[in-house]
Amino acid sequence: AQTVTQSQPEMSVQEAETVTLSCTYDTSESDYYLFWYKQPPSRQMILVIRQEAYKQQNATENRFSVNFQKAAKSFSLKISDSQLGDAAMYFCAYRSVRETSGSRLTFGEGTQLTVNP
C-alpha cells in the first residue's frame, strides 16, 4: 500500500515571500500521479498542481511549482510571492495509474500554511 507523509504540520510565511512545503511518499510502483490540494476553511478541496511520475520536468502553475525527486520519493511544493489568499491547509496526494486501484487518492496529513501580512 502507498503512504504519503507530510512532516510539517504547520508553516508560516510573510506575504510576498517564498515558502516550500515538504512531502514524501512510499510506493513500489514505477508510474503514478502526485498532486497538491489546497483546503481553505470552507473545506472545498481545490487542486493546485499535478505531476506525472514518468515526466522528469517539474510541473509549474503560475506561482506554484514542485520539486519532484523520484529516486528520493520526494514531492515538495514551492509557493512564490505568497498572498493572503494562499493561507489554507495543503495536502499532498498520490494516485496509482493502475485502473484496478480505482483511481483513489491517498492523502498525507496536511500542512497548515499561515500567511502573515
Place this chain on the structure above:
Amino acid sequence: EAGVAQSPRYKIIEKRQSVAFWCNPISGHATLYWYQQILGQGPKLLIQFQNNGVVDDSQLPKDRFSAERLKGVDSTLKIQPAKLEDSAVYLCASRESLAGGLRNEQFFGPGTRLTVL
C-alpha cells in the same frame, strides 16, 4: 458547470442515532467517491462507485456504514448507529470515468461536517 453538491453542510447528532448524507456529482461523471476526513488528518477513502456499482469499499466499516448510488447519479452515505469517533467531515468527489490520465481529475464537494455528541 455546476460542481459537486452535498447536503447537509452541518449535522449534530447524539451517539447511537442514525444520519444520512447526500451527494450529487457533476453531471455525466461516472465515478463517485466518499472520503472521511477526521479533524487534523487527510481524507481517507470510504467507498468508490463506478456508475451504480461498488469498485472499492475495503475501508468502509460495514457494520455501521452503508452507501448506495441508485441509478448511477446521486449517492447517499448512511451511518447507523453513530459513534463518537465518526465525528468528521465527509467529502464527496466525482470523476468523469475510471480511465487513467492525469487530466481526469477528481472534483470535490464542500463536505458535510458531522459532530457526534
